[in-house]
Structures are given as structure tokens and as C-alpha cells.
Amino acid sequence: MEIKKVKRSEDYSAWYNNLVKNADLAEHSAVKGCMVIKPYGYAIWEKMQAELDRRFKETGHQNAYFPLFVPKSLFEAEEKNAEGFAKECAVVTHYRLKTDPANPGKLMVDPEAKLEEELVVRPTSEAIIWNTYRDWIQSYRDLPILINQWANVVRWEMRTRLFLRTAEFLWQEGHTAHATKEEALAETKQMLEVYADFAENVLAVPVIKGVKTENERFAGADETYCIEGLMQDGKALQMGTSHFLGQNFAKAFEVKYVTKENKQEYVWATSWGVSTRLMGALIMSHSDDEGLVLPPNLAPIQIVIVPIYRKDEEKVLVIEKARAIQQLLRAKNISVKLDDRDNMTPGFKFAEYELKGVPVRIAIGPRDLQNGTVEVARRDTKEKQVMSMIDLEHKMEHLLTQIQSNLYQRALDFRDEHITAVNSWEEFKNVLENKTGFISAHWDGTGETEQKIKEETKATIRCIPLNNMEEKGTCVYSGKPSSQRVLFAKAY
RNA sequence: CGGGGUGUAGCGUAGCCUGGUAUCGCGCCACAUUUGGGAUGUGGAGGUCGUAGGUUCAAAUCCUGCCACCCCGACCA
Structure with missing residues (x-):
């Protein structure tokens, strides 16, 4: 593949698009505004999911799954929410196609198969979920409900950008129900803290925690908390939101519970979400003209080993040593790839792993075998140094930690200067x-x-x-x- | 929805003004030599030129319609 290079300083937008494609993260699909997330990009998303999911569970949440479709009558129940999303909803009106008599080999929507009630493809799931919660909640003993769902949602945007704004995107949405306002507010703030912790310690992206103004608030929320990041081009990116929904959805869906004192009360709600947009945040926080830069805590490959050799007998020895190093590092829970492809030169591989943002590269050749060394290159600073193989696994563990914190510090300095x-x-x-x-x-x-x-x-x-x-x-x-x-x- | 652009091999492109059956690079296949920063040579494979129609002896090229996607704006996570 020929790589078209665009400099970050010259055209940030083109640089971003190129990077996403060249690093093999995602590409445009045959569907307008929708992307194909490629295996390497998806692997990064899976690491994000794993880190978030663990944090959700540690704070007492469980995963569940609700339908993709929301009957229109349910969708419109909470007025502000419905109004806010109305103009970007995909709507299913029919449930069947048939062969087109006028156009052999073509299909047409079967007019006979019109749905009695249109189905809205969820742009967010409050409606369907609160309609369900009504049946789940009778007493204060049923509360709180602490549920998260991993799902796709559709928002029919006029203008899209890979990861940052696509018509369909992947996300998680937490939906919780509480007996008291205080508890719901505490939940809202707790999840904001979870997001901030994740952004800073996993993505290595510093964020500002704050509250949205009324204009910017989520449709249907009483209060929207958010984490805001700053990208390299000086533009802000909303990276996550946690909403205090008050009793708006409980009232719209008649979700009440009986208190200890045998009184009927409306339930208090929160919802919170982050999406594949975080991939965009990741790219636009750390990457450079050579390509993606991944924080070790998210990199599908943390260390790549590139063997170097001339003759076959050298190859055998080098690969053998490389495998030994791989085992050593794996034992430390480091994700290591040994690239023993024979049809590429080391130089090509160096460039390729830089493009893909692999945090550390270890090159090992005959010279190293003689000296008991390896060449270690770090992606974040592009520094290379030859180091002794003694205690390599501890050095690498330490180096990965160092890279993680260096990326964070660099982004933090940039942010604070701006x-x-x-x-x-x-x-x-x-x-x-x-x-x-x-x-x-x-x-x-x-x-x-x-x-x-x-x-x-x-x-x-x-x-x-x-x-x-x-x-x-x-x-x-x-x-x-x-x-x-x-x-x-x-x-x- | 307004403005701009693009559609030619897996990817990136030339050719279009001035019509004559498609250029170049990367990648791919084979063999050889290579391998410490994007290797080299030789040989090879790969194309309904987005789509439908029209003009013409002849269309990637001219005309008309349609479709798709991208970029910039308004809207939005």
C-alpha cells in the first residue's frame, strides 16, 4: 500500500482522515455516514470496552440488552427528549420487500407490509428502557437499578467524520433508577469520575470535568455533567456525558415505587455514555506525522520485536532469541508481537509499527546476539537506545509505564498551555x-x-x-x- | 439542505479540453540476490473506465439523466 502522507500542521482534517485509514483503524463503507471499523481499530475499542466494563462492574453495575427499535409512541413520551432527537432519527415503516414486477431482479418495499406503528431506530435508549423499568419497579426494595448496555445507536447526522461523528456508532449507555434525588445525583457524579479516571489513566487524555449550560444539556436531562478534552488543533471534544435525569422519565413512563412509609413516589434517574468517538479523542491527542501513537494501556500490541539477519544461520539464532524474549515479556503480561515475516525489510516494519502506534519496538540482530543487547525504540519520543538484555522484562515494564505517563503529561502540558x-x-x-x-x-x-x-x-x-x-x-x-x-x- | 469535488486494476493516479479501445507508481504472483530505517533485478497476472441512455464508423473522452461517496458550511456526541 502506498501511504499518502499529509502533515498534521498543514491540514489537520486531512491528516486525521489519512491516519485513520493508513493505520488500518477504519474506513468509509458503502453506506453514507457509516464506517467499517477494521480489526486493528476494533481491537483498540475492545480494550477500551474491557477497561470501562471492569470499572462499571466495580461500581456495582450489570450489563443487559434492550431492543434496537423503539415504537414511536414510546419514543415521544418524554417530550424534550423526543424533540431533541426527532430530526436525526431513522424510522422503520415497513417490514417486508418484494420483487418489483416492473423491474425484474429488483426489490421494492411491499406497500402491503406497512407497520401499524413506526419503529424509531434508537438514537439513545431512555424511552425503551424506562418503559421496561416501570414493570421492574414496585417497591423501594427494587431500587436502585444499575444497568449498562453496550450497543449501537443511530443518529442521522448531516455531516460525518470517521469515529468523531458517524451515523451509526458504538457506545455504552448506563441507565440507573434510584429512590432519592441525592442517590441519583451521587450516581451521576460517580460515573463522571469513572469516565475521567478512564480518560486520564487509560487514554492518557486529560479532561476537564464540568456541567453543561442549559443550551448544551442532554434533551430530557435536568443536569448534564461532562468531560471535555482538548485536541492538538485547539478544538475541544466532548468525551463523555453523565446525565441527572431527575424524575422526567419516571413521570413520562409512570415509574413509581412504594416507600417504606407506603407512599407512592416517582423514581429518580441517571444515564451516562461514552462512544467510539473516544477513538477520535485518542488519535487527536497523541498522534503525529509518523502516524498513530498509542498509550501502552490501550495498545493491542505493546511491544513489537523485529528480528534482523542476513544469512539463514543468523536467522535461526536471532529468531530463537527473539522468541525467548517474547516469552519473557509475555510472562509479565505484556502483549508482544514477534514480526518474523520474511518478505519485508526491517526498515519497512519499523515504519509500519510507527504508523500503527506500537509503543515500544525491540530490534534484535546478530550484533546484539554477540553483545547481549537489544535496540529499544519508543514511539512517543522516537528515542532509540541499545540496552543490555539483563533484566529486560523489568526494564520494559518500567518503560511502558513511563510512556503512559509521558503521553499524559505531554497532553496535559499542551492542554494547560491552551x-x-x-x-x-x-x-x-x-x-x-x-x-x-x-x-x-x-x-x-x-x-x-x-x-x-x-x-x-x-x-x-x-x-x-x-x-x-x-x-x-x-x-x-x-x-x-x-x-x-x-x-x-x-x-x- | 447550500457550496465544492471525485468516481479509471486491491490502493493512489494519468488520460477527458482536442473521440481512435487505457498511463504510471505502490501492492500482488514467480525466481534470484537482499535484510541494523520504507530493498533490487528479471519475468508475469490483474480493467464491464460509477450507472442508464444518446451522438458517432468509433466514447474513459462529447451530450442528457441517474446513483454513490468525499470535502467545506448549517445541525449535532
Whole structure:
């Protein structure tokens, strides 16, 4: 395959698209707006799933599965939710095709097979799930319900981008039911912490935890908490949301429980999700002109061993040693690939594994056999060093840890350098255009101001950070009084 | 939905203006020499030129319709 190289600094969007294709993560499919996730990309997603799933279970959740289709009458029950998603829903109206009498060999929708009630392909599952929870909940003893589902959802977007916004995407959605508001709120915040921990410690992407403004809130939620990341091009990316749904869905679906005191009460709800969009976050946080850069905690291959040899007898010895190293590292639970393909030169392989983001490469040749060494190259810094084979497994364990934290630190430094406090509208526009990143500014708290800023600059309020300090000031746009700064940015 | 673009071998492309049966690179197959940063040589295989129609002796090329996808905007996770 010939690799078309696009520099990150020249055309970020083209660089991103090329990287996704060249690193073999995903490609466009025959269906508009839908992607094929290729095995290497899917392997990374599976590692994300495994890490998240473990955390969900550790916090008491169970997995279940609900239908892809939502009858329209259920979908419209919670009005705000329905309205918010209405314009991007795929709808099933028929259940059968038939051969087209006018067009031999072609099929047509059978007009006889019209559904009595249309089925909405879920853009999110609150409706079908809360309709089910009604039957599951009678008493306070049935609460809480702590369920997560791994699923695909469809949102018919006008414009799509691989991983960041596709018409169909994979995600997990947690849906919990609680007896009290306090408990539901605690759940909402707990899951936000789970997401933040995952983003920072697994993806090595620093995030800001915050609350959305009313304009940006999930349709049907009383409060939306989020984690926001900053990509290398200075644009923000919403990486996960955790919603406090209040009693909105309980009321829409008549989900009540009996308290200890024998009183009927509506149930309190949360929902929370992250999607394959995280793949986009991963790519846009660490990768470079040579290709993908993966944090060791997510890399399907953590270390690749490339053998080097000339003659057959060298090959035998080198491969033998390489296998021994592989065993040694595997015993330490490191995922190691030995690339013994004979029809590629080492140089080709080096480039290929860089493109695929493998964190560490070990090259071993006859010279190393003589000296008892290997050449170790790290993807994040592109440093190479020859090191002794003695205690190699511990050195590699340590190196992987180091790479993980270096990637995080690098992303954190970048992010922190790109949070700029501004106090005037001129400054606001200037920073947004020239420096990019997050802008910390006073805001008068009104949706109108937020809307106007968006229209004039395309920047939105990403969140009101959770650890925000009270600070008196005046709104950067309207000049009205404000009690705290919020974070603005252009976003994906 | 507006604007722009593309559709030619597995991938990336030339040819289209000015019509004559398709160019080049990568990849693929075989053999040999190679292998410490994207190897080299020799030989080979691979094409309904997106689709339907029209003009013409002749269409990848001109005309008309259709389809698909991509990019930029508005919308959105």
C-alpha cells in the first residue's frame, strides 16, 4: 500500500482522515455516514470496552440488552427528549420487500407490509428502557437499578467524520433508577469520575470535568455533567456525558415505587455514555506525522520485536532469541508481537509499527546476539537506545509505564498551555482565532448571550468546571455582572 | 439542505479540453540476490473506465439523466 502522507500542521482534517485509514483503524463503507471499523481499530475499542466494563462492574453495575427499535409512541413520551432527537432519527415503516414486477431482479418495499406503528431506530435508549423499568419497579426494595448496555445507536447526522461523528456508532449507555434525588445525583457524579479516571489513566487524555449550560444539556436531562478534552488543533471534544435525569422519565413512563412509609413516589434517574468517538479523542491527542501513537494501556500490541539477519544461520539464532524474549515479556503480561515475516525489510516494519502506534519496538540482530543487547525504540519520543538484555522484562515494564505517563503529561502540558483567561471581548476573539484552545471568561449566565457568542465566533460554552472558584467579574460579551468564569472553545 | 469535488486494476493516479479501445507508481504472483530505517533485478497476472441512455464508423473522452461517496458550511456526541 502506498501511504499518502499529509502533515498534521498543514491540514489537520486531512491528516486525521489519512491516519485513520493508513493505520488500518477504519474506513468509509458503502453506506453514507457509516464506517467499517477494521480489526486493528476494533481491537483498540475492545480494550477500551474491557477497561470501562471492569470499572462499571466495580461500581456495582450489570450489563443487559434492550431492543434496537423503539415504537414511536414510546419514543415521544418524554417530550424534550423526543424533540431533541426527532430530526436525526431513522424510522422503520415497513417490514417486508418484494420483487418489483416492473423491474425484474429488483426489490421494492411491499406497500402491503406497512407497520401499524413506526419503529424509531434508537438514537439513545431512555424511552425503551424506562418503559421496561416501570414493570421492574414496585417497591423501594427494587431500587436502585444499575444497568449498562453496550450497543449501537443511530443518529442521522448531516455531516460525518470517521469515529468523531458517524451515523451509526458504538457506545455504552448506563441507565440507573434510584429512590432519592441525592442517590441519583451521587450516581451521576460517580460515573463522571469513572469516565475521567478512564480518560486520564487509560487514554492518557486529560479532561476537564464540568456541567453543561442549559443550551448544551442532554434533551430530557435536568443536569448534564461532562468531560471535555482538548485536541492538538485547539478544538475541544466532548468525551463523555453523565446525565441527572431527575424524575422526567419516571413521570413520562409512570415509574413509581412504594416507600417504606407506603407512599407512592416517582423514581429518580441517571444515564451516562461514552462512544467510539473516544477513538477520535485518542488519535487527536497523541498522534503525529509518523502516524498513530498509542498509550501502552490501550495498545493491542505493546511491544513489537523485529528480528534482523542476513544469512539463514543468523536467522535461526536471532529468531530463537527473539522468541525467548517474547516469552519473557509475555510472562509479565505484556502483549508482544514477534514480526518474523520474511518478505519485508526491517526498515519497512519499523515504519509500519510507527504508523500503527506500537509503543515500544525491540530490534534484535546478530550484533546484539554477540553483545547481549537489544535496540529499544519508543514511539512517543522516537528515542532509540541499545540496552543490555539483563533484566529486560523489568526494564520494559518500567518503560511502558513511563510512556503512559509521558503521553499524559505531554497532553496535559499542551492542554494547560491552551487554557487562557480573558477579560475583554477583543481578547476573546483574538485568542480564539490565533491561539485557540479553551478560553476562561466571565459570562452573564443567559442563554441569549451564549447563543450570540456562538453565532459570532462559533465558540460554545464547553462547560462550567466543577472545581470552579467564585470570582466576581463582568460578562466578556454583555458586560453584565458574573460570579464565575466558564470555559469556551470551538468544538468538534 | 447550500457550496465544492471525485468516481479509471486491491490502493493512489494519468488520460477527458482536442473521440481512435487505457498511463504510471505502490501492492500482488514467480525466481534470484537482499535484510541494523520504507530493498533490487528479471519475468508475469490483474480493467464491464460509477450507472442508464444518446451522438458517432468509433466514447474513459462529447451530450442528457441517474446513483454513490468525499470535502467545506448549517445541525449535532
